[in-house]
Amino acid sequence: MTHPPYLYPDYASTVLRAPSRPPLEMKEDPEAAELTGPVFGRDEVDPLDADLTAGHAGEPLGERIIVTGRILDASGRPVPDTLVEIWQANSAGRYAHQRDQHPAPLDPNFTGAGRCLTDDEGRYRFVTIKPGAYPWRNHPNAWRPAHIHFSIFGTAFTQRLVTQMYFPGDPLFAFDPIFQSIPDPAARERLVSTFDLDITEPEWALGYRWDVVLGRTPMEDA
Amino acid sequence: MTTPSQTVGPFFGFALPYAGDWELVPEGHPGAVTITGRVLDGAGEPVPDALLELWTGEPGDRAALGRGGAGVSGGSGVSGFGRCGTAPDGSYRFRLAPPSRPYAALLVFARGLLKPVRTRVYLADAPDPLLDSLDPARRATLLARPEGHDVYRFDVRLQGEEETVFLEF
Numbered sequence: 001m002t003h004p005p006y007l008y009p010d011y012a013s014t015v016l017r018a019p020s021r022p023p024l025e026m027k028e029d030p031e032a033a034e035l036t037g038p039v040f041g042r043d044e045v046d047p048l049d050a051d052l053t054a055g056h057a058g059e060p061l062g063e064r065i066i067v068t069g070r071i072l073d074a075s076g077r078p079v080p081d082t083l084v085e086i087w088q089a090n091s092a093g094r095y096a097h098q099r100d101q102h103p104a105p106l107d108p109n110f111t112g113a114g115r116c117l118t119d120d121e122g123r124y125r126f127v128t129i130k131p132g133a134y135p136w137r138n139h140p141n142a143w144r145p146a147h148i149h150f151s152i153f154g155t156a157f158t159q160r161l162v163t164q165m166y167f168p169g170d171p172l173f174a175f176d177p178i179f180q181s182i183p184d185p186a187a188r189e190r191l192v193s194t195f196d197l198d199i200t201e202p203e204w205a206l207g208y209r210w211d212v213v214l215g216r217t218p219m220e221d222a
Numbered sequence: 223m224t225t226p227s228q229t230v231g232p233f234f235g236f237a238l239p240y241a242g243d244w245e246l247v248p249e250g251h252p253g254a255v256t257i258t259g260r261v262l263d264g265a266g267e268p269v270p271d272a273l274l275e276l277w278t279g280e281p282g283d284r285a286a287l288g289r290g291g292a293g294v295s296g297g298s299g300v301s302g303f304g305r306c307g308t309a310p311d312g313s314y315r316f317r318l319a320p321p322s323r324p325y326a327a328l329l330v331f332a333r334g335l336l337k338p339v340r341t342r343v344y345l346a347d348a349p350d351p352l353l354d355s356l357d358p359a360r361r362a363t364l365l366a367r368p369e370g371h372d373v374y375r376f377d378v379r380l381q382g383e384e385e386t387v388f389l390e391f
Contacts, residue, residue: 016380
């Protein structure tokens with residue numbers, strides 16, 4: 001019940017893309033390729049990739065924020081050295097993507113893509129700006145709550161997770177079929193970050209904390 | 223308390239693809255094969271905004287992201303992981319060294335998929351616990367079709383009569 005179903009008609013794009021048959025449950029196989037996953041090296045990821053406000057001629061517009069947390073496995077153990085990739089709209093709610101037609105301004109000082117490897121304690125940390133909400137054409141007057149897309153590898157291909165992190169108290173939650181597609185309200189809340197004054201840096205940036213728990217690896221010791 | 227999945231959405235194209243992401247081995251690598259095909263929706267229409275990830279189960283000797291497609295010095299440039307966004311016609315491709323297992327693992331992310339679909343690309347039709355558990359029509363959806371000696375065709379049908387067999391672990 002943690003994950004959304006494939007078919008969720010309120011999110012119109014699922015109607016022709018959701019498989020109609022349930023997935024086949026795999027029998028236990030310790031040799032399965034999916035029980036392992038790619039390993040990423042420190043030299044592949046530039047530390048500057050974790051600062052989405054850097055790398056341009058000037059400072060991006062918007063509220064500067066720090067987003068940090070830990071990647072944990074199903075037993076609560078930290079997952080070190082795993083790749084975390086993020087992408088997001090700018091502070092006006094516009095993506096630096098050619099197919100985003102929302103008539104909000106692009107920011108020449110913000111692309112909105114970053115990545116990092118988790119540290120020994122499974123911790124990631126990004127500096128970015130708070131993304132804006134934006135309209136989409138799913139239904140009349142449809143708006144997505146502000147969110148940051150996250151892509152996380154874990155240690156096995158079975159743990160691979162792509163999801164979205166939201167911000168506390170967003171008034172759009174109740175109207176967003178993507179957020180509402182998660183059947184369990186408690187599970188939905190696990191996608192909402194927490195404002196944290198201890199992460200907040202005085203005179204500089206607001207801090208948000210968000211931990212991620214990856215799915216159980218088959219045959220993993222409890 | 224697992225973190226729920228959400229769709230990759232339509233706008234990952236400036237963030238997740240990287241140079242040479244579909245090339246698990248360099249061009250001309252001895253014995254390399256190409257897996258190519260299309261991702262199709264329930265109406266048989268191409269899915270132009272999907273992201274596929276292939277994993278052979280063998281890490282190889284090249285950094286997976288291989289920044290700029292460059293190999294790690296001293297290695298033969300083989301990666302076990304690749305990524306490919308679909309083209310406007312729904313097509314994708316991967317160049318890889320034939321895996322030691324009869325299959326490669328495949329994940330498909332897309333707008334409209336609230337969680338990815340997971341399947342396997344089998345490069346040969348041989349006895350296998352998964353394949354042997356399926357009736358012939360379903361089995362066929364997991365078999366890549368050889369086209370010439372080093373190209374295999376594998377379409378992913380998300381929904382419908384010939385829907386690909388998707389897996390859950």
